[in-house]
Amino acid sequence: MGKITRDALVLGAATCALLYAFAPSATAQSTQPATPDPATPNPAGGSPASSKTLTRTSTTGKIEEVVVTATRRSEKLSKVAVSVTALGATALKERSITTETDLQSSVPGLTVKTGESSNEFDYAIRGQTTDAFSGSPPGVLPYLNEVPLAPHTEAGSSFYDLSSVQVLKGPQGTLFGRNDTGGAVLYTTNQPGPFGGYITQRIGDYSYYETLGAINLPIVPDQLSIRLAADSDNRTGYVKVINQGTTLGNQDRISGRATILWTPSVDFKNTLLVQYSKNDDSDLEGELAYVNQIGQTNGGVPLNDTGALIYGNALNKFLQQQKAQGYLNADLSFTPHTDAHGLFVEDTASYNLSPDIQIKNIVGYTSAVTDEQATLGGSPFGLLDIYDNNSRYDGNHFNQDDYSEEFQVQGKAVDGQLKYIVGFYRGDVTVTDASAGTVGSDLPHPAAQFYYDAKTTDDSTAVFAQGTYDLSRLTTVSGLSFTGGVRYTWEDLTSIQLPRSLFYVGSSEQKASESNPSWQVGLQYQVTPEELLYVVTRGSWRAGGYNNVTPPTNNLDFFRDETTHDVEVGSKFSGLILGTPVQANLALYDQIVKNAERDVFFEIDGAPSSQTTNIPEGETKGVEFDGQMRPVPWLTLGIGFSYTYAEWTQPDVEVGGSLVRATNYADTPRWAGSISGTAELPAPEDWGHMTMHADTYVQTDEFFSNFYYTATPGTRFSGYSVTNLRYDWTSIMNSRFSLGLFMKNVFDRHYFIGGFAVGPDVGVETVIPGMPRTFGGELTFKF
Numbered sequence: 001m002g003k004i005t006r007d008a009l010v011l012g013a014a015t016c017a018l019l020y021a022f023a024p025s026a027t028a029q030s031t032q033p034a035t036p037d038p039a040t041p042n043p044a045g046g047s048p049a050s051s052k053t054l055t056r057t058s059t060t061g062k063i064e065e066v067v068v069t070a071t072r073r074s075e076k077l078s079k080v081a082v083s084v085t086a087l088g089a090t091a092l093k094e095r096s097i098t099t100e101t102d103l104q105s106s107v108p109g110l111t112v113k114t115g116e117s118s119n120e121f122d123y124a125i126r127g128q129t130t131d132a133f134s135g136s137p138p139g140v141l142p143y144l145n146e147v148p149l150a151p152h153t154e155a156g157s158s159f160y161d162l163s164s165v166q167v168l169k170g171p172q173g174t175l176f177g178r179n180d181t182g183g184a185v186l187y188t189t190n191q192p193g194p195f196g197g198y199i200t201q202r203i204g205d206y207s208y209y210e211t212l213g214a215i216n217l218p219i220v221p222d223q224l225s226i227r228l229a230a231d232s233d234n235r236t237g238y239v240k241v242i243n244q245g246t247t248l249g250n251q252d253r254i255s256g257r258a259t260i261l262w263t264p265s266v267d268f269k270n271t272l273l274v275q276y277s278k279n280d281d282s283d284l285e286g287e288l289a290y291v292n293q294i295g296q297t298n299g300g301v302p303l304n305d306t307g308a309l310i311y312g313n314a315l316n317k318f319l320q321q322q323k324a325q326g327y328l329n330a331d332l333s334f335t336p337h338t339d340a341h342g343l344f345v346e347d348t349a350s351y352n353l354s355p356d357i358q359i360k361n362i363v364g365y366t367s368a369v370t371d372e373q374a375t376l377g378g379s380p381f382g383l384l385d386i387y388d389n390n391s392r393y394d395g396n397h398f399n400q401d402d403y404s405e406e407f408q409v410q411g412k413a414v415d416g417q418l419k420y421i422v423g424f425y426r427g428d429v430t431v432t433d434a435s436a437g438t439v440g441s442d443l444p445h446p447a448a449q450f451y452y453d454a455k456t457t458d459d460s461t462a463v464f465a466q467g468t469y470d471l472s473r474l475t476t477v478s479g480l481s482f483t484g485g486v487r488y489t490w491e492d493l494t495s496i497q498l499p500r501s502l503f504y505v506g507s508s509e510q511k512a513s514e515s516n517p518s519w520q521v522g523l524q525y526q527v528t529p530e531e532l533l534y535v536v537t538r539g540s541w542r543a544g545g546y547n548n549v550t551p552p553t554n555n556l557d558f559f560r561d562e563t564t565h566d567v568e569v570g571s572k573f574s575g576l577i578l579g580t581p582v583q584a585n586l587a588l589y590d591q592i593v594k595n596a597e598r599d600v601f602f603e604i605d606g607a608p609s610s611q612t613t614n615i616p617e618g619e620t621k622g623v624e625f626d627g628q629m630r631p632v633p634w635l636t637l638g639i640g641f642s643y644t645y646a647e648w649t650q651p652d653v654e655v656g657g658s659l660v661r662a663t664n665y666a667d668t669p670r671w672a673g674s675i676s677g678t679a680e681l682p683a684p685e686d687w688g689h690m691t692m693h694a695d696t697y698v699q700t701d702e703f704f705s706n707f708y709y710t711a712t713p714g715t716r717f718s719g720y721s722v723t724n725l726r727y728d729w730t731s732i733m734n735s736r737f738s739l740g741l742f743m744k745n746v747f748d749r750h751y752f753i754g755g756f757a758v759g760p761d762v763g764v765e766t767v768i769p770g771m772p773r774t775f776g777g778e779l780t781f782k783f
Helices: 003-021 023-027 089-094 100-105 306-311 313-325
Strands: 084-088 110-114 121-125 140-144 162-169 183-189 196-204 208-220 224-235 239-241 246-248 251-262 268-282 287-291 337-354 357-372 384-386 396-413 418-439 448-470 480-497 510-526 531-542 562-577 580-604 607-632 635-650 652-655 658-661 671-681 689-699 720-730 737-744 752-756 764-769 774-782
Touching: 084 089, 089 162, 089 720, 100 110, 100 689, 110 752, 121 140, 121 183, 246 268, 287 313, 306 313, 418 607, 448 607, 580 652, 607 652
Parallel strands: 140 183
Antiparallel strands: 084 162, 110 121, 162 183, 196 208, 196 774, 208 224, 224 251, 239 246, 251 268, 268 337, 287 764, 337 357, 357 396, 384 418, 396 418, 418 448, 448 480, 480 510, 510 531, 531 562, 562 580, 580 607, 607 635, 635 671, 652 658, 671 689, 689 720, 720 737, 737 774, 752 764
């Protein structure tokens, strides 16, 4: 990224910090009374993040207050003592956020990348991530209605009819589902209500055609109601496979969801959600970006030169051809395909024992089946193709069943000074993972053929408790409170190589058990009704496990659990500065991780393999800021940025008997940020409501491997910027119709969103191009 872009980010960050610095003194000048706090716990235990809590009150010039559930209670974002970015239904619409990858431009410090399948999404926050082909649990966990989603559960088909998305940053463990070390992404669906609904039709270039909608059906007034929602999404891919006459990135997805709300009494509530999704896509495989030369070393490490040895100078010539033929043109040995379907079931029941005590039980079940292929060599030579010789529709097979149950009691005690939650969690994950592939499939005698087939299980059991105590009476300092939480988790892990596997040596099952605490301690001080200061320190971990594509000999396929702890200092402000409505959230953190779970690729007897291993220690430090201001009642301006300094403080890992040094953090740009503006356009009242939104996202260079200066040169892509525009005309001429027009990547910037670091396997690196300029429109009818 050029100097001008970096300077613009620094200038924007400095401007926001300066604005924020004036907040405490300027608050006293406010003559407008503080907004009454509507964020009281939902006595029925339902989803609090409804669109009603996420409305804009432009008539008074205020900025919308967002209600979040980061503490498992409904609270204003400005009152929550943890770094959270929340987007309500209005913000999701204004920013045309329709997929998980769109979130990255609106959440400072969040990186979203696609995996081998375009239906997989891996999240990275503060350097905590999950590498491609890793056996590791996610570093950042996604949740749908408080139920954790594991990999290969087709989360990409759930992104519709949402009331909010919340991104929690930093180690999680004392409150949400499973332990993780980076954060959580909470998706909340719309809940049943009075009769009504909507249908939206979207169209655009690349043959984009999407139909979605929902309807509320009250069955028994005030007792039983149903919400039905569905989405059908079709698009032609934006990467042309020239030699195949096909495209990559095709989408053909359909999903349906039914939510049943039963409230037989004022104190009891049960919500049942059932969702089925089916995807039939062509994946975004990597384009050739780098070739290891014969005998090449990097940082003293000999590089794998399989590709150069097999294909000689032809591979180098094709690399130059790939660069010349353009960013969105590729030549591959075949067009990879994904066929996936999944069932998701969630049931939440809550009962008020008293005005101060509520019990709640959350059950989740996911069944997902994914069949996919991959051509990871980035060329027409078939350097690394994952498919069965007998059928190119056999490659990777994932069968996964997840079950979880959480029971909790939350309430108040000590005259309301103590807010607490205690509970029990159980989660069982079973995955059968089979892969078949070939190195040099276009040769008369392929260099290697491989079959991997294994079944793993992860059974997690945990107890937890957390409470916040108001210290005002004890200390005479009004607004001071203390939060403490602890969770203890037991993990039982198993792995068995199945008969088809290259590493099958009999039916013996491997077993391991782990246990660890997670904890949180913090102080928060509500300095004024508008300003909150806090400091928190947390410790968490994620379980170890088994690699399916590594031989079990000498326990080579097992990796240890990862542990982490951090310190975060932050402040939140929501009020007036010099008469201007402002919201500002600032967080500074320092996080240390030990035995970090990262993937290292290598070859075994000519067959590609990967090993999730443990890098001894790493540290990330950073600053995150996001804020909004409304200088005039019709205009809202926003800015957000993150600065992340990440380094491996103990970088050496052993792979296949050799030491390899980790040199950089993957999926962690040093700088990232965005600026945005939303203007309410002048129009006669009986015309309806018109708005125009614009935002620009910028980030610096990013690596897609942790070993750029040793085992994987060629795994860095340059920084980039993307600008998006949207126009909305709501309630056209006071009718039930609304119109939206949007354009993404307005200036058609070329950029990459990830890659496959398979250099240690076959001697090449490949990158995944980002979406070019696209445009379209949508028409919505509400009833």
